[in-house]
Amino acid sequence: MTYAFSFSWLAEYYPVLLKGILITIELIVVGGLFGVALGTACAWARALGPAWLKPLVSAYVELIRNTPFLIQLFFIFFGLPSLGVRLTELEAANLAMVVNLGAYSCEIVRAGLQATPRGQFEAGASLAMSPIQTFRYIVLVPAFQRIWPALSSQVVIVMLGSAVVSQIAAEDLTFAANFIQSRSFRAFEAYFVTTAIYLALAILLRQVLAGIGAMIFPRRPAR
Amino acid sequence: MIEFTIWDILRNLLLAARWTVVLSLVSFLGGGIVGALLLFLRIGGNRLSTAFTKYYVEFFQGTPLLMQLFLAFFGLGLFGINVPAWLAAGIALILWTAAFLTEIWRGSVESVVRGQWEASASLGMGYVQQMRYVILPQALTVAIPPTVGFSVQVVKGTALTSIIGFVELSKAGTVVTNATFQPFTVYGLVALIYFALCWPLSKSSQILERKLNVAHRNH
Amino acid sequence: MSLIEITDVRKSFGQTEVLKGIDLDVKPGEVIAVIGKSGSGKSTLLRCINGLETIDGGSISVAGAQLLPDEAHLKALRLKVGMIFQQFNLFPHLTAGGNVILSQTVVKKTPKREAEAMARKMLERVGLAEKFDAYPDELSGGQQQRVAIARALAMQPIALLCDEVTSALDPELVAEVLAVVRELAAEGMTLLMVTHEMKFARDVCSRVVFMHQGRVHEIGRPEEVFARPKTPELRQFLGVQ
Numbered sequence A: 001m002t003y004a005f006s007f008s009w010l011a012e013y014y015p016v017l018l019k020g021i022l023i024t025i026e027l028i029v030v031g032g033l034f035g036v037a038l039g040t041a042c043a044w045a046r047a048l049g050p051a052w053l054k055p056l057v058s059a060y061v062e063l064i065r066n067t068p069f070l071i072q073l074f075f076i077f078f079g080l081p082s083l084g085v086r087l088t089e090l091e092a093a094n095l096a097m098v099v100n101l102g103a104y105s106c107e108i109v110r111a112g113l114q115a116t117p118r119g120q121f122e123a124g125a126s127l128a129m130s131p132i133q134t135f136r137y138i139v140l141v142p143a144f145q146r147i148w149p150a151l152s153s154q155v156v157i158v159m160l161g162s163a164v165v166s167q168i169a170a171e172d173l174t175f176a177a178n179f180i181q182s183r184s185f186r187a188f189e190a191y192f193v194t195t196a197i198y199l200a201l202a203i204l205l206r207q208v209l210a211g212i213g214a215m216i217f218p219r220r221p222a223r
Numbered sequence B: 001m002i003e004f005t006i007w008d009i010l011r012n013l014l015l016a017a018r019w020t021v022v023l024s025l026v027s028f029l030g031g032g033i034v035g036a037l038l039l040f041l042r043i044g045g046n047r048l049s050t051a052f053t054k055y056y057v058e059f060f061q062g063t064p065l066l067m068q069l070f071l072a073f074f075g076l077g078l079f080g081i082n083v084p085a086w087l088a089a090g091i092a093l094i095l096w097t098a099a100f101l102t103e104i105w106r107g108s109v110e111s112v113v114r115g116q117w118e119a120s121a122s123l124g125m126g127y128v129q130q131m132r133y134v135i136l137p138q139a140l141t142v143a144i145p146p147t148v149g150f151s152v153q154v155v156k157g158t159a160l161t162s163i164i165g166f167v168e169l170s171k172a173g174t175v176v177t178n179a180t181f182q183p184f185t186v187y188g189l190v191a192l193i194y195f196a197l198c199w200p201l202s203k204s205s206q207i208l209e210r211k212l213n214v215a216h217r218n219h
Numbered sequence C: 001m002s003l004i005e006i007t008d009v010r011k012s013f014g015q016t017e018v019l020k021g022i023d024l025d026v027k028p029g030e031v032i033a034v035i036g037k038s039g040s041g042k043s044t045l046l047r048c049i050n051g052l053e054t055i056d057g058g059s060i061s062v063a064g065a066q067l068l069p070d071e072a073h074l075k076a077l078r079l080k081v082g083m084i085f086q087q088f089n090l091f092p093h094l095t096a097g098g099n100v101i102l103s104q105t106v107v108k109k110t111p112k113r114e115a116e117a118m119a120r121k122m123l124e125r126v127g128l129a130e131k132f133d134a135y136p137d138e139l140s141g142g143q144q145q146r147v148a149i150a151r152a153l154a155m156q157p158i159a160l161l162c163d164e165v166t167s168a169l170d171p172e173l174v175a176e177v178l179a180v181v182r183e184l185a186a187e188g189m190t191l192l193m194v195t196h197e198m199k200f201a202r203d204v205c206s207r208v209v210f211m212h213q214g215r216v217h218e219i220g221r222p223e224e225v226f227a228r229p230k231t232p233e234l235r236q237f238l239g240v241q
Helices: A009-048 A054-067 A067-085 A089-114 A118-126 A131-168 A174-182 A187-216 B006-044 B047-060 B065-077 B085-111 B114-120 B129-165 B167-179 B181-215 C042-049 C071-080 C096-107 C110-124 C141-153 C170-184 C200-203 C222-227 C230-239
Strands: C004-013 C018-028 C031-035 C057-062 C079-084 C161-162 C190-194 C207-212 C216-222
Touching: A009 A054, A009 A089, A009 A174, A009 A187, A009 C096, A054 B181, A067 A089, A067 A131, A067 B129, A067 B167, A067 C141, A118 A131, A118 B114, A118 C071, A118 C079, A131 A187, A131 B065, A131 B085, A131 B129, A174 A187, A174 B065, A187 B047, A187 B065, B006 B047, B006 B085, B006 B129, B006 B167, B006 B181, B006 C071, B047 B085, B065 B085, B065 B129, B085 B129, B114 B129, B129 B167, B129 B181, B129 C170, B167 B181, C004 C042, C004 C096, C018 C042, C018 C057, C031 C042, C031 C200, C042 C057, C042 C161, C042 C190, C057 C079, C071 C079, C079 C141, C096 C110, C110 C222, C141 C161, C141 C170, C170 C190, C170 C200, C190 C207, C200 C222, C207 C222, C207 C230, C216 C230
Parallel strands: C031 C190, C031 C207, C079 C161, C161 C190
Antiparallel strands: C004 C018, C004 C057, C207 C216
């Protein structure tokens, strides 16, 4: 092998990488917040919601969990315009991430809710709290504490999965890599550097999520 | 312009789906073999091999599968070979699958309580005998549901190989869309085919989980 | 006038009828012990009064609030009766103070400051003023149960239902919880308690209800019920020949 590695392109293209990193971070922040919110709402609907809503939520969750993110993305970006819903690349990417994480976090949050001792619901009821109040003030926080590690892993997985949004030309980190390799013809190095950045982002994201967990759940896991 | 019926579209997609199935099988089986080797390096090996498997897993679980595919595709190209997409796709997916399976299995082995090691050691069994007769049979029931569950991730993972040019279901979706200008129908059908492949695997994982857990409680 | 009126209450779980027509009137300030074997329906009766179980027949009312299965009626009823559980059921993510404050602010919309003052007062009443900032898992079982009592009291109920409140406690912690209950009784709180503490029932209660196979089998003042049980079932339950 006589290939000579070269990273001199970095000097010229690092702003492109930086912009890509920012977009990837934007995607995971928006996707994470709204995705988990959607998942929590779905988990509530499946565990405690009205009967007519349950099959709809189940169908959504099963459909998303059993199809590739790439196809969900294509469907939203290329398919939805036939229904008159036209989104920009970034909007479509954000929406796809919310919809995707929503389905996975629904299952995770639901597992946390199911592990709630029955006595907690009864204690809330005996204090004259409504079912929604009991869910909001009593059940939710310990449930999240129980599933926080699983939820964090899923958020990291979705962040890594976001690499494919480059395929609809959303200008994320992978898009930046593709751009650089097409200009500098340094494909391997471009992807190598990008991969390292993703790895750093994943490690950082795990730390941040663990920090958030330590902040909102100051106590050790509920027994 | 040629008119395409739904049947034309579906037939083309199903033909391409064969390659999704083949690649999934190869990745899952190959990943299983590599994963098993990694498992023994991890739990049976020395400090060095343990560290290696740890970093191996960290790399494959901490970076996008798409990047791994690109690296395989362009990295193999550095050796001067003109790499066919199927080869890069197969190698990347096997290594990626191995990382996840070895983690799942390690968790299963570690879930066997310490007392089982001690009890079997006190009966004079060696390491291999302990593994073969005491630990692995118990770890297996724990490992099966998540292993089956992970196969769903493998099938979905194959979709990314379309990006490096391997022609399977997702790639066919794009090709057919470009020919028919019916993205809603085509990607809808593509999604349904994936669903038909994945959903039975998801369901059996859930059913196995319930069954094996019940068996577990009877100990 | 009765405070709690229970009339011909029936309850089934599937094919099994657990309550076969219960009639019981509780006057204000009465302390009633419900005793009986497990499976006699005594806990179910208590849970029905708080609306944790729906009843299949009969009626229950507390100070004029009728037990009906819709949310508004349940809330009105539950504001009048507090409940203490065998397993304490404290909220693990909130401090002792937080446990006592929560329902005041959420249900009664009491301002935060008032709710906190009330919480301190109630925790002091159960002898745990200094545990305001402690989390449930830092408290002993007896302390947890006393926080649960403070939590119920903070809603200012006119009656308390106690479902085997000492059964989950280590023997040496039973006394501290019973002392709190005894004090409540002395202050005139209406109490309906399922209990296995026969000595406590004899000393503190104004009436004892013996339940057997889903019915009120014997009822009377503790000195009568314990000293001169009329039915063979109660004699057997009390272990007297």
